[in-house]
Amino acid sequence: xxxxxxxxxxxxVQLFAAMVGVGILTLxxxxxxxxxxxxxxxxxxxxxxxxxxxxxxxYLGNRFPGKSIIHYAPxxxxxxxxxxxxxxxxxxxxxxxxxxxxxSADVTKLFxxxxxxxxxxxxxxxxxxxxxxxxxxxxxxxxNEFIQPLALLLLLLVLTQTIxxxxxxxxxxxxxxxxxxxxxxxxxxxxxxxxxxxxxFIQPFMEQPRGAQRAxxxxxxxxxxxxxxxxxLCIAVLGKSEVTLVEYPTLxxxxxxxxxxxxxxxxxxxxxxxxxxxxxxxxxxFHYCASLIASQMLGLQEHRVIALxxxxxxxxxxxxxxxxxxxxxxSKWASWLGVSLIAVVPIWLVxxxxxxxxxxxx
Amino acid sequence: xxxxxxxxxxxxxxxxxQNSMVHIAGExxxxxxxxxLVDSHYIQDHILEKLRQNCVEVPFSPISTVDEAVSEILNGxxxxxxxxxxxxxxxxxSGLEERSIQESENESALRGPRDxxxxxxxxNVSLIRRRYPDPELKVTIQELGRRxxxxxxxxxxxxxxxxxxxxxxxxxLSTVDLDKVLDSGTIEQWIEDSWYSPFPQAxxxxxxxxxxxxxxxxxxxxxxxxxxxxxxxPVTFSMLFQSPDDYYERWMIGTAIRIIRVAGAAIALxxxxxxxxxxxxxxxxxxxxxxxxxxxxxxxxxFPAFLEALFMEATLEMLREAGLRLPKVMGQTIxxxxxxxxxxxxxxxGIVSPVLVIVVAITAISxxxxxxxxxxxxxxxxxxxxxxxxxSLGMFGLLxxxxxxxxxxxxxxxxxxxxxxxxTPYRFSDWKDLLVRAPLIYMKNRPEILHPLDQKxxxxxxxxxxx
Numbered sequence: 001x002x003x004x005x006x007x008x009x010x011x012x013v014q015l016f017a018a019m020v021g022v023g024i025l026t027l028x029x030x031x032x033x034x035x036x037x038x039x040x041x042x043x044x045x046x047x048x049x050x051x052x053x054x055x056x057x058x059y060l061g062n063r064f065p066g067k068s069i070i071h072y073a074p075x076x077x078x079x080x081x082x083x084x085x086x087x088x089x090x091x092x093x094x095x096x097x098x099x100x101x102x103x104s105a106d107v108t109k110l111f112x113x114x115x116x117x118x119x120x121x122x123x124x125x126x127x128x129x130x131x132x133x134x135x136x137x138x139x140x141x142x143x144n145e146f147i148q149p150l151a152l153l154l155l156l157l158v159l160t161q162t163i164x165x166x167x168x169x170x171x172x173x174x175x176x177x178x179x180x181x182x183x184x185x186x187x188x189x190x191x192x193x194x195x196x197x198x199x200x201f202i203q204p205f206m207e208q209p210r211g212a213q214r215a216x217x218x219x220x221x222x223x224x225x226x227x228x229x230x231x232x233l234c235i236a237v238l239g240k241s242e243v244t245l246v247e248y249p250t251l252x253x254x255x256x257x258x259x260x261x262x263x264x265x266x267x268x269x270x271x272x273x274x275x276x277x278x279x280x281x282x283x284x285x286f287h288y289c290a291s292l293i294a295s296q297m298l299g300l301q302e303h304r305v306i307a308l309x310x311x312x313x314x315x316x317x318x319x320x321x322x323x324x325x326x327x328x329x330x331s332k333w334a335s336w337l338g339v340s341l342i343a344v345v346p347i348w349l350v351x352x353x354x355x356x357x358x359x360x361x362x
Numbered sequence: 363x364x365x366x367x368x369x370x371x372x373x374x375x376x377x378x379x380q381n382s383m384v385h386i387a388g389e390x391x392x393x394x395x396x397x398x399l400v401d402s403h404y405i406q407d408h409i410l411e412k413l414r415q416n417c418v419e420v421p422f423s424p425i426s427t428v429d430e431a432v433s434e435i436l437n438g439x440x441x442x443x444x445x446x447x448x449x450x451x452x453x454x455x456s457g458l459e460e461r462s463i464q465e466s467e468n469e470s471a472l473r474g475p476r477d478x479x480x481x482x483x484x485x486n487v488s489l490i491r492r493r494y495p496d497p498e499l500k501v502t503i504q505e506l507g508r509r510x511x512x513x514x515x516x517x518x519x520x521x522x523x524x525x526x527x528x529x530x531x532x533x534x535l536s537t538v539d540l541d542k543v544l545d546s547g548t549i550e551q552w553i554e555d556s557w558y559s560p561f562p563q564a565x566x567x568x569x570x571x572x573x574x575x576x577x578x579x580x581x582x583x584x585x586x587x588x589x590x591x592x593x594x595x596p597v598t599f600s601m602l603f604q605s606p607d608d609y610y611e612r613w614m615i616g617t618a619i620r621i622i623r624v625a626g627a628a629i630a631l632x633x634x635x636x637x638x639x640x641x642x643x644x645x646x647x648x649x650x651x652x653x654x655x656x657x658x659x660x661x662x663x664x665f666p667a668f669l670e671a672l673f674m675e676a677t678l679e680m681l682r683e684a685g686l687r688l689p690k691v692m693g694q695t696i697x698x699x700x701x702x703x704x705x706x707x708x709x710x711x712g713i714v715s716p717v718l719v720i721v722v723a724i725t726a727i728s729x730x731x732x733x734x735x736x737x738x739x740x741x742x743x744x745x746x747x748x749x750x751x752x753x754s755l756g757m758f759g760l761l762x763x764x765x766x767x768x769x770x771x772x773x774x775x776x777x778x779x780x781x782x783x784x785x786t787p788y789r790f791s792d793w794k795d796l797l798v799r800a801p802l803i804y805m806k807n808r809p810e811i812l813h814p815l816d817q818k819x820x821x822x823x824x825x826x827x828x829x
Contacts (some may be wrong), residue, residue: 004780009788112644112758124755124762128769136775142772145786147765269647269757276761 005207008215010141014285015054015219017144017194019228022103022283023192024155025032025248025275027227028234030192032243034185037235040228046189051217054196056346058213061203063353069200070296073345076352080174085345086293092341093290094310095334096194097283098317101125102327104279105133105318107248112273122318125276126311129284133307137205140288144281151274152226158274159233161257166236179198191335192227195282196220197342201289287314307309365443365450366392368428369435379435380767384447386413390445393433399438400455409440409453422451445685460485466568468735473610478568483513483587489570490583498522499577504535507543513587514538514549524813530777531582531595546586546593555594555775560743562736563776565594565601565684572606580814596777598811600785600796602737603627608799616799624797626731629724631741631767634671635752635760637721641667643756656719662712668753674722675745677704682726783811 006014030040041088069089076081105121113121132140196216203212234249237256246252255268291307300306321327366381373379377399384391391413393405412422418450422442425431431441431450438455463485466478479486487501503515516535518528534553543549547565554563567573567591573583576594584593608616641660645653663670681700683691705723708714725745732738744767751759774781784792789810794800803822808814 007787013655108758113756116755120755122757124758128762128765131766132769132773139769139773142780142782142786143769146768146782148773181818269644273757273761275700276758277765280765 004338006137006141006202006205007207011199011202011206011212011215012222013144013148014141014202014221015199015216017148017278018195018198018285019136019193019219019223019282021195021279022100023227024230024278025107025250026103027192027285028231028243028249029247030188031185031231032235032240032249034188035181036177036240037173038177038182039185039189039231039235040171041175041186042189043224043227043231045182046193047220047227048097049186049190050193050196050220050224053342053346054199054216055213055218056350057197057199058203058216060346060349061199061209061212065209066204068202068204068292068296069345071291074350076349078357083297085341086297088337088341089345090290090293092334092337093286093293094314095317095330097286097290097314099321099327099331100279100283100286100333101314102318102321103331104276104283106324106327107251108272108276111251111268116198119319122315125280125283126315129280129287130307130311132284133288134304136303137202137288140284143284147277147281151277154270155226155274156229158254158257158270159229161259161267162168162233162237162253165253165256166233167231168236169237170236173205173230187339190339193220193223194335194338194342195285195336198285198289198348201292206217234261286299289330321339363439365428365431365448366394367439367760369394369431372428373435378525380489382412384413386410394435394441394443395455396435396438399436400576401436404455405440409442412453413442422453425450425452427647439633463489465768469568471569471574471607473607475569475571479570479585479590479592481588481590482625483515483585486570486585486590486592487515487517490573493570493574494519494577506535506538506540506549508539508541508546509546510542511753512543514543515516515585515587517583517585518579519580522578522580522808522816523582524580524815527580527596527777527779527812528582531584534777535584544588545593546584546589549584550593555777559770559774560740561599561771561774561781562602562734562740563595563774563781564598565590565597565734566736567594568592569606572777575606575609578819579809580812587736596779596812597781598776599771599782601735602732603770604795605733611800613799617797620797620799623731626728627738627741630729630732630738631745632748632760633721633725633728634675634745635748637718638667638671639752639756639760643812647757647789651674656715659717663715664712666753667718668749670718671721672746672749672753674708674714674718675749678722678726679742691772779811784809 026150027043028039031042032059035042059071060072070086073085076082077085101122102118104125105118108121109118132143196219199212199216203209206212219319230250234243234253237253238246238249243249251268251271253272257267286309288303288311291303291310294306294310295301295303298306317330321330368378369503373396376396377378378396380397381392383392387475390447393409395405409617425434425441431452434452435441440453440455442451442453443449444451460482460569461480463480464478465476470480477489479489481811491499491501498520499517500520501515501517503513505511506514514535516531530735531553535549538549538552540548540552550564550566551557556563564584565576566654573592573594577583581594581596584595586593603620608619611619621713640648641656645657647655667675676702681696681704685700688696705719709716709719729738729742732741748760748763751763753759755762771782772780780787783789784796791807794805795809803820803825806820806822807817808819810817
C-alpha cells in the first residue's frame, strides 16, 4: 500500500492551524492593553522567541529520527521524570482544548447564536474535532490544508475592507514609552503563538523530518505577520485606548465596515465563518496530541479509544468555568503551564542529550 | 462413461435441454445443447456440415469431465458425443442474441465517440480492444457469484497502472463471495472502502472512451457480464466534476464548464440551508432591501423557514424520482404538475414564499450540473442534514455540517488513494486538471496521485512553439 506521510507543506499548515486560533480575536486587546502602539514590536519579539523555541525542538527531533518526545524523553531524563513531563504536557493539552472550545463557543454564542446554550455549541465543535482526531494525523493535515488557506484568504479579503477607516498616525510614536511595557506584554503575546510545540509530537510522522525546522519557521513567520497585520489594523482603526476597551477588537473593526454596493450587509458574519474553522483546527491538533501521549504512554496501538475517552473530560473542562472571567483564569493557567513546558523541557532535553553524548565519547 | 445420461440427469426438468441423435456416414453422434441458447439453423448449417465432412478432430475440442461439459452447454455451446467410443467434444455455439451497440442514453455526448457498452462482456471487451490494439492492455476474467457464476473482467494497461493499486483491486475482487453478481453495483459495494459514506467510491460509465481514458491515466476498469455500466477504480472526489467531454473542447471552455459545475454543486449543497439560516437566525446579514422583500413574501406563510424549505425540497426530490421511473409520455404530466401546481399554487395558497420557490428551482437546476449521477445524488442527499443543522443552529450549524463533510472527505480513501487528492494533500502538478483544465500541451504527465509507472503522457519536443 502507498503509505501516507506528512509533507513539509502539511507541517507548515498544521503548525499554522495549531497556533492561529482564539488569539486572532483577542490578541490586539491583550497586547494593546500593555504595549499600546508598540504592540507590533512585541509580536515580532514573541514570534522570534517562538522561532528560537521551535528550532530547539526541531534539533531534538532530528537527533531522534522516527521518534517523538513521548519516546525520547524517558530515555533521556529517566522514566519517572519523563512520565511527569509527559503528564504535564497531557494536562496542558487537555486544559488548552477545553478553554479554546469554551472561548470559541462563547464568541459564537455572542455573535451568532445568542439564545443557544453554550453546551450545544461546545458539543457541536467537539463532534467535528473528534471525528477528525479519530481518523489520525494525516486526515487532520489534509483537512487543514484545505481549510486554512481558504479561511486565511477570506480573512485577508475582509481585512482589506478595513483600510478605509484606518489612520496610520495612530500607531505612532514608535517606542514612545520605552522598553518596559513591551517586556510586560511579552508573555501574554507569546500565548497567542502557542501551538508550535506539537512539532515535538508530529515530527516522526513526516516524510522528510529534516525539513521540519524550515517548515516550522515559515509557519511561525506567517502567523507573526498575520498577527501584526491584525493588530496594526485594530490600533489604526480604533486607536490604542479604544482597542483595550472592546472585548474582541478584530470583530469590532470588521463590524464597522460598510462596503458600498455589496450584497452582504455585515462582514463580521464572514469573519465568524473564517474564525470558527481556525478555532476548530486548533482544538483538533491539541486533542490529537493529547490522545497520542496517553495512548503511547499506556502502550496502546491506537489512539482512537483514548481520544474518545477524552471527550467527556474536555467537555467538563469547557463547561466548568461559570463565566468569562473564570474562563480567562483557566486559560491563563493552561498558558502558563504551556509556556513553562515550552521554555524548560526542550532545552533541558538538549542539555541532557549533549551531556550524555559527551560522556559516551569520552 | 455414459455422457448423455450423465448430462441429461444434470439438466432434468429443463425443457429447453435437447439431446438429439444424428446418423452421419454410418456413425451416430448425440448432440446435447440448450435450445434457448443455440440457434437451430446454426446447428444445421455449421455443426452438422462439419460432422459430415468427417473432420471431427479439427474444429471441436475434446472434453474430459462432466462438469466441464455442463458448463460449456450453459455457455451456449454444444456437446457432441460419438456413440461408438463415447468420445466427447464441444463445439462453439453461435452465441446469444444481444442488444446492438447504440448511443448511450444516460451519458450523452456532444462531441467524441457515441457508442456505448452493451450487456455482453465479449462485445464490451471488444469495444475497448478495438480502440487500444496493444498486448499491453490486459483483460483478466474471473467468475464471481456463488450461484450465478458471472464473468467479471478486470481491464488495465500494464506499464501504466501502479502495481500496488492493481494488487489491491485484485485482492478485493478475489474476496467476492456473493450469491449473485448481477450488476456492477453489487461489485462496487463489495470492494469499496467505506460503506457509511454517501460518496461514490467507484465511477461507472457506459462509454468506452471514458474507460479507455481512465485506464490511460492509470486506473482499472471492472466489467460485469450482463451489465452495460463499467466500473472505474480508484476514484477521487475531483472526478465528480470531470467529464471526458472537457478534453474534447478547447481548454478555456473546459475550464469554464468545470467552474460552473463546482459552483452548481456548491449551490445544490448549501443554498436551501443558507436560506433557512439567514431567514430564521441572521436576517441582519441580508441587505435591508432584500430582507424586507423576503419578509413581505413570507408574511402569509404560517410555517417556519425550515419546515417550508424541507417541504419544498422533499417535494422536489419526489418529483424527480417520479419523473425518473415514468415513461416519457407521463413525464410531461409530472412536469406540469410539478411546475405549475406545486410551484405556483403553493405560493398562491400561502404555503411557501416566492423566494423559496426560486431557491428550490436554482437548487434543482444546479444539482443536475454534476456529471456523475451517483455523485450528484450524494450531494443532493447531504442537503437534508445540512438543512436540519442550519434549522437548529443557524450559520454555525451550516458551517459545522460543511466541516463535517470536509472531514469525511479528507479521511476517505479509495483503494489506497486519498479520496480528496489532489486538492489535499497538495499535488500541484495535478491541479492542472482540477478546477482548471490546462491546455493540452501542458498536461504532460499522468495524474501523480495514481503513481503511474509511466509518467509521461506526451512529448512536446517536436512540437514547434510558434507555427
